[in-house]
Amino acid sequence: MKRRRPRLPPTRPLGRIASHFTKEGTPKKAYRTEREARSAAQLAWTLEKLELNSYRCDHCHDWHIGRSSRFE
Numbered sequence: 844m845k846r847r848r849p850r851l852p853p854t855r856p857l858g859r860i861a862s863h864f865t866k867e868g869t870p871k872k873a874y875r876t877e878r879e880a881r882s883a884a885q886l887a888w889t890l891e892k893l894e895l896n897s898y899r900c901d902h903c904h905d906w907h908i909g910r911s912s913r914f915e
């Protein structure tokens with residue numbers, strides 16, 4: 844799924860990469876392109892009326908979708 848996987852120390856503070864993880868602490872689903880992320884967000888809206896934002900992740904450099912208003 845990922846071409847590049849930089850090796851990161853396990854002590855890396857979670858706060859800096861919080862946008863990479865769900866509230867449950869598991870990694871979010873990553874999308875390779877903004878277009879994929881947006882279509883997934885649109886699907887969530889269609890199916891569940893969830894308004895999601897797509898954003899580029901600083902941690903894995905893929906795209907995620909989430910409900911946080913910080914990414915609007």
Ligand SMILES: [Zn+2]
Nearest residue numbers: 863900902903
């Ligand atoms: Zn990520």
